[in-house]
Amino acid sequence: MGYYVSVEPDVNIYVEDVNRTSRKVILFVHGWPANHKLFEYQFNVLPGLGYRCIGIDIRGFGKSDKPSVGYSYDRLADDIRYVAEALGLQNFTLAGHSVGGAIVTRYMGRHNSYGVSKLALFAAAAPSFIQRSGFPYGLAAEAVNALIQEVYNDRPKMLAEFTNMFFYQKLTKPFSDWFFQLGLEASGYSTAYVLASLRDEILFSDIERIQVPTLILHGIHDKICLPPLASALHQGIINSKLVWFEQSGHGLFWEERNKLNRELADFIG
Template sequence: MGYYVRVESDVHIYVEDINRMSQKTILFIHGWPANHKMFEYQFNQLSQMGYRCIGMDLRGFGQSDKPWEGYDYDRLADDVRSVIGALKLQNITLAGHSTGGAVAVRYVARHRGYGVSKLALLAAAAPSLIQRPYFPYGLKTEDVKQIIQDTYHDRPNMLQGFGNMFFFQHITEPFSDWFFQLGLQAASWSTAKVANTWLYEEKLFQDMGEIQIPTLILHGIHDKVCHFPLAEAQKQEIKNAKLVPFEYSGHGLFWDERDKFNQELAKFIG
């Protein structure tokens, strides 16, 4: 079932809600620059296992509204709060991939984990996606600036290049085309503005220290986007966190090792 949640007077967020009668709920937050459909292989299997799977499209992406402003982590986390409140969710698992994982971290810290009893970080872009003087493990600043420039000049080519580095396992050309289309459904300005927040605003070192709920970290060791040392930093900074490395996965571990991914997530939730 799909519907919209109003998060501002003129901004609505699209939500896909599967197996609504289940008491075990997972709210998925997708990564940049895709949308909730990237979790297709979780929705199919986990719903059959008895879980309620909710996917939301972040503002600017997928079927959500695409305003000009509002792409910092605070605003995106506030959108998550609006969705959780509108759906009256309680004791859920919040699962975020890549930038969605960063938003999930900010949500738990900013909103004190409202409605959330467990956190799953899936190749999360935390504590910092880019390299900093005190954190040398992320992407190079110039590479992110190139992504932003390419977004404004040839977004389809940028998306294709990003997709080519996303998965570790072999993907078919039809699958590659499908994944490419997910990125095209976003607005160009939201695609660029979220990337811009990686550079100048968003770091999550303090946020991670405020997380008190059980946290599962799933991360591919071949990840070329959010390098594996990010997962190790998450494990070190988040109390009560468990790290599960994925030896045959890149950034797209939700597909690369989807059976293991779903099993680990289900085992964590219980």
């Protein structure tokens, strides 16, 4: 079932909600530059195991409205809070992939874990997506600047190249085409603005505030959110568990989907 939640005047967030009668709720927040369809291979399985799976399209992406402003982590985390309140969610698992992992991390710090009983981070872009003084583990800021420039110059070409970088396992052309189309559903400016947030924002203080049990899943071949980010998260989050995915790059939700679904289900219970 799909519907919209208003988070600001004239800004509506699309919500895909499967198995609404279950009290075991997982709210999924997708990565850049995709949308809730990224989690198709979780929604195929987890509702059948008794979970209510809720996927949102963050503003600017997928079926959500695409305003010209509002792409900071604070605003994106606030959008999640509006969705959680509108749906009356309590004791739910909050799960985020890539920049979605960064957004849910900000949610935990900014909203004091409102309604969340467990946190799951898949290849999360946290605590910092780029290299900084005292944190040499992310991408170079120049690489992100180049991506932003490519968005404005030739976004389809950028998306095609990014698809090849995203996955470790070999893709069929139909799958590659499907993933490419997810990126095209976003607006160009929101694609660039979220990249700027990835470049500019940090989450070190947010992870210190996370108190709920946290599952960290990360592919050892990830070329986008580099594996040391997962180690930093594990070190910084009390009561966290880190599981490495040895046959995955950034796309572990598909590359080792059976393992991800099993680890997530075992973690939630």
